Amino acid sequence: VLFMGITFVADGFGIVATDVPTTKTVVAQVASTVFGPDSLGYFSFQGFTALILFLAANTSFNAFPRLAAILAEDGYMPRHFAFRGDRLAFTLGIVLLGAISAGLVALFQGDTTRLIPLYSVGVFVSFTISQAGMVRHWRAERSAGWRRRAAVNALGAVLTGVVSIVVLLGKAPESLLVAIIIPILVGLMLFIHREYGAQARELEVRPEIVVGPPHRRERVVVPVPALTRAVVQAVNFGRSISDDVICVHVTDDAEAGERLRERFERQMPGVPFVIVESPFRSLVRPFVAYLDVTGTKDPEAITLVVLPEYVPRHWWDRILYNQVTNQLKRALLGRPNTVVSTVPYRRES
Structure with a gap:
């Protein structure tokens, strides 16, 4: 609703987005037109916008450590990502995300115009993967009405997949960084899972084995x-x-x-x-x-x-x-x- 409202107001005022770094954002232009360029309403509007963005960024620090912990429990990330710190938070996941975020800001020199393509591709690729995962879930469960649910999720996977490809090609070369990183991360997680599996098989004590006293001096x-x-x-x-x-x-x-x-x-x-x-x-x-x-x-x-x-x-x-x-x-x-x-x-x- 917020996005549709901003789009409607911006279209009514003839405001367009631009890639020029010195130009105000669409939200800032709307606030400047409605309240005046240096008014209290303008700065209040900008302050609330910054607060929303801050909360949006904080969402990543809430979600990624939990996701890393789940992957660690399933053996796709190092196991210490599943451990909580002294403050009952997944400290290692938070530190890793903070380091990666700081590295991206430094690499792109804080230019949001160059960083947004990474976000766009990442979002739609995540949507595609989640929709495809739900298709697999419905096919494996085969509960009542699973065909209809699987068809809806398959359609969603196709649509978000097409958008991912369009954004990936349209925002190149910045967006190509995601296309390089994702396969590397997938390969790394599969390698970790394979290593943990091999270790578990090697150290397994089968239930039928009775362990006797040590026989070596x-x-x-x-x-x-x-x-x-x-x-x-x-x-x-x-x-x-x-x-x-x-x-x-x-x-x-x-x-x-x-x-x-x-x-x-x-x-x-x-x-x-x-x-x-x-x-x-x-x-x-x-x-x-x-x-x-x-x-x-x-x-x-x-x-x-x-x-x-x-x-x-x-x-x-x-x-x-x-x-x-x-x-x-x-x-x-x-x-x-x-x-x-x-x-x-x-x-x-």
Whole structure:
């Protein structure tokens, strides 16, 4: 009704739309003609128009995050889009939409004349897809009167599809961006759905299977740079999991390593202590090589690498601590039959 009313008034006053950026919009020209160019009514009319546009833009931020959440639940978008934030809103969808909107405004330099074709094509393509989806819905459900309903939706899909093509060709080249983005998004969502499906099939536990106790031996390996309370805590954690616990010390100083072994065996008796010499002062590669060599004795055994990790309290702690731990994590990531566990420790003062 609002659109028809504005069209009727604009036609009566002889107002036409133009693509010149400096020209007033049709709504502004109608308000200027009715109330005067600098009157209170003119600015009030413009203010209400801006408010309507603001609410229209807000609709996208209400609808898209919910749509993204539904697609995520069905496996067509990353699953974290379905999670709500601290304010019970789909935060990730809102942030993504805001970033895309800001990117489009920057790309088209805020020129609404160039942005409107994207909106027009997107709207009619959405109408076409929704109408075609309803046709498929009626054919699958086949309830009473489904043929008539399917015919109405099919007619709507054809009409909106024709309009989509007309707008796409008439507003080129700006509108062609939508024609490029939509197939890419569809392909990306199909890829995500296929990946989630493959993972679900691989991890599925069939109902007829009875899961028995573990049959593979577990061994715990703890890298020991020095005998500290953090290392003691990590070793005790490993001993609570398995009786097969080995402490590994990588060093380029054999004499210092022997002194550490003597102290370790005196203060933590019963825990094997292995020294791995590294003449080039490398830590990660010799440690991984030790795991590879010892792993050949029992390839089916699960190796649990327990790493002490300091809990940072300040931003500079992330630079000063945990560097070796992070390197070992990256090196062991994806290694077969290897599990990495971190034991956090905190400074009391």
